[in-house]
Each structure stands twice: as C-alpha cells, then as structure tokens.
Amino acid sequence: MKPLSLGFSPCPNDTFIFNALVSARDQASAPLFTKPHLEDVETLNRWAFEHRLDVTKLSFHALGHVLDEYCVLQAGSALGRGCGPLLVASSHLSIEQLPGRTIAIPGKYTTAALLFKMFLPDCKQQVEMSFEHIMESVQRGEVDAGVIIHESRFTYQRYDLVCLQDLGQWWEDISGLPIPLGCIAARRSLGAARIKEIEYHIRTSLDTAYANPEACMEYIRMHAQETEDEVIQNHIDLYVNDFSIDLGAEGRAAIDTFLNKGRAQKVLPNLPINTFCQEC
Numbered sequence: 001m002k003p004l005s006l007g008f009s010p011c012p013n014d015t016f017i018f019n020a021l022v023s024a025r026d027q028a029s030a031p032l033f034t035k036p037h038l039e040d041v042e043t044l045n046r047w048a049f050e051h052r053l054d055v056t057k058l059s060f061h062a063l064g065h066v067l068d069e070y071c072v073l074q075a076g077s078a079l080g081r082g083c084g085p086l087l088v089a090s091s092h093l094s095i096e097q098l099p100g101r102t103i104a105i106p107g108k109y110t111t112a113a114l115l116f117k118m119f120l121p122d123c124k125q126q127v128e129m130s131f132e133h134i135m136e137s138v139q140r141g142e143v144d145a146g147v148i149i150h151e152s153r154f155t156y157q158r159y160d161l162v163c164l165q166d167l168g169q170w171w172e173d174i175s176g177l178p179i180p181l182g183c184i185a186a187r188r189s190l191g192a193a194r195i196k197e198i199e200y201h202i203r204t205s206l207d208t209a210y211a212n213p214e215a216c217m218e219y220i221r222m223h224a225q226e227t228e229d230e231v232i233q234n235h236i237d238l239y240v241n242d243f244s245i246d247l248g249a250e251g252r253a254a255i256d257t258f259l260n261k262g263r264a265q266k267v268l269p270n271l272p273i274n275t276f277c278q279e280c
Helices: 012-022 041-049 111-119 131-139 150-154 167-175 192-211 213-223 229-239 248-264
Strands: 006-008 055-059 070-072 078-080 086-089 103-105 126-128 145-148 162-166 179-187
Touching (some): 006 012, 041 055, 111 145, 111 179, 131 145, 213 229
Parallel strands (some): 103 126
Antiparallel strands (some): 070 179, 086 162
C-alpha cells in the first residue's frame, strides 16, 4: 500500500507525539508514512486548502474551512485548560485602547486569530507574522500588541511584555469547555479502515513517548524554537494530555462548540458534514 504524506509542526508537543512513529524504532508503522513535513502550523493550514497532505496537523480555525476534505482524528489533538493563546502588549496599554491599534497574529487561519476575532471583533488592523517574531515586534513597537502561542507563553515576560488577556481562559469562561487549539486531520477519502490504522499508530507512538520520554528529546530539541529543557517540558506538559490520546465526549463538544461559534460569526463556512473521522 502506498505510504501516506504527513505533516506536523516542529513544536515539542507534536514532535513528542510523533517521534516514535517517524523513527526507525517503530518499524511497524514506518511504512505507513513518507518522510514527514515539519512546518509552521500556518503553513500546514494553507497547504490544507490545497489538499497537499494525506494526514496533517491543523488549527481548528483552518479545519472549519476544509471539513469537506478532512476529518478530525480521535488521537493527536491539542486541547486543554489553561493553555490558550495570550494577548500581550507593553505595560502602558490596556484592552480598552486596542481598537484602532495594530495587532500581530500568528497566521490568518490559526485558532489564535479566530479567538482574538471573537474576543475583540472591533480590532481590524491585524498583521500576520510567524509566531516566533511577534514578541520582538511588540517589544520594538512595530505593532501595538500581539497574540502569542506555543512556547511564547513561557517566555513573553523576558521581553518586558504583560498579558492583557488569556484568550484560552476567556473561552473557558464563556463556554465552560477546554480550548481546542489544533488537531490531526486525515483525508476523508482514505476510508474508515485506513483512518483507524492511522489513529492506532499515533496512539502507539504517544504511548511509547510516555514510556520513555528521554528517548524523544534529541528529536524534540532538533526542531524546537526554544531549546531549554524546562521550556520544552512545560510545553509538553501543557499541550499533551488525555485529549491527545482520545478526544472523548468533552473534547468533541469543545470542538463542535468552537466551530459553531465561528460559523455564527460568519467567519467559518457552514459545511453540513461530520467533523470527526469516526462519524464519517
């Protein structure tokens, strides 16, 4: 059977999950995929519009636009509490001053961008940039504020920035649900049997990582934006959890609620199709 194309981000949560699957140590799953594409999540989001990969990491914002082609796997997602994007600025600004100011976002189709749009719909002046450049751009005054993700959550204070709003906490407060950040999605055309096989190997890879986390560290450091052990471990602890093993009823409810709110605000198309692969 032809190997599948695979893409995920170089962030520690993804490299932790996929390390065993893409390494020679997991011979059983090695033929399942070709050499993976490790790209910034916004790159993967845009590739999904072109249907470039068979299995890919996606922001839930982007997913809402491509549900006709992709469905969400039960394994590999990033959801949780206390792990959402942060809206940061220099200390002299407040949230009330942001309308009319320039805000940096980590990509048009990121979950962070949609969350910010939900939180402050009147902030129209947005600048897209790669997430690792946002804090420096805010610090230098090139933009007035920024929405930060990934490891930036643990390092923004080094740039003399303050958190104006934890957007994930805002989501939890209005919905009562964990914030859905990113998922692993598969082409619907792969069929139920192949998709079930993919889910099995992702879970097996994650089980292997939990059993021997030190074996993952070389691969994780090779691709991480921040290479300090403490930052890497904090990142994994925050974004890899029970939802990564299986979405469960709460995870699926969080995703559907998020997508439905995006549709209600006319940001996402109303595609009458099942979100989850197991429901296809």
